[in-house]
Amino acid sequence: MGRVIIIPEESDDLWMLYNIINPGDYVTADTSRKVHHQLNDGRNTTASRVRLSVHLKVTCGDFDKDSSTLRIQGRNLEPNGYVAVGSFHTLTLECNKPFELHKKVWKQDVVEALQERENHEVCPDAELAVTLFQQDHAEIYLIGKGVTAMVSKVETSSSSTEGRKSSSSSPSSNTTKNVFFREVFAEFIKYVDLNKVKNTVIASEDSKKDEF
The missing domain is CATH 2.30.30.870 (Pelota, domain A)
Structure with missing residues (x-):
């Protein structure tokens, strides 16, 4: 096998x-x-x-x-x-x-x-790379002649933790955000050939695009 x-x-x-x-x-x-x-009271879970x-x-x-x-x-x-x-x-x-x-x-x-x-190149004629930050993940797109391909999706380390709440300015939150940004950047340089792709866009509804 x-x-x-x-x-x-x-x-x-x-x-x-x-x-x-x-x-x-x-x-x-x-x-x-x-x-x-089951909790200690034997009734709730x-x-x-x-x-x-x-x-x-x-x-x-x-x-x-x-x-x-x-x-x-x-x-x-x-x-x-x-x-x-x-x-x-x-x-x-x-x-x-x-x-x-x-x-x-x-x-x-x-x-x-x-x-x-x-051996397949996702978007060989890509002219634009877009990094789109969502609330709990980032998406990286390559856009070429008639082709739009999402080449990577990076989730924050906290996106899989249910019910977790923390202050956006706390040290742990900032550390998590920095790790997330490093992972996004690593994926960006993995898939985007800056010798070919001359234009990039970084977008988000909040301040992530500026912090990145």
Whole structure:
């Protein structure tokens, strides 16, 4: 059995994966699950979200072009404390989220499809790069002749923490913001060739564009 680690970068990558991931293949990916804990009073509960790795034997898949996500359904093969062995589970594969694909037999056309996507340049004629800051993440776009491609999405470290509140001027908040900005900049220079792309735009509804 051979395996590859795949990081889809755009919607077309997920569409290609939808066509090559077949029933009987194995997919391993990180996911999250909401866990309820009973309080000491025995009546009330509290919920938290935990991260875990799930290893599925694929039964079917579904591609949603509107949200650019690929949902893989299958039976869990490994115990992890939250998903029972043999139970059905759904993994959501997204852009810029790595996962492992295992196949017993790798057909030549599948290998060639993966190699073609690996060598594919998302927007070879890009003339403009746009960094758009949202409330809890940033999106980086390349815009060329008739093509607009989101090449990266960077989430803040606090975006996955539910119910967390902190002052925007607190030291911890400033540290988190600086780490976030460094991650965005690293993604920007990874995908934007400034020798080719002559124009850039940084935008946000708040002050992030100025702080960045």
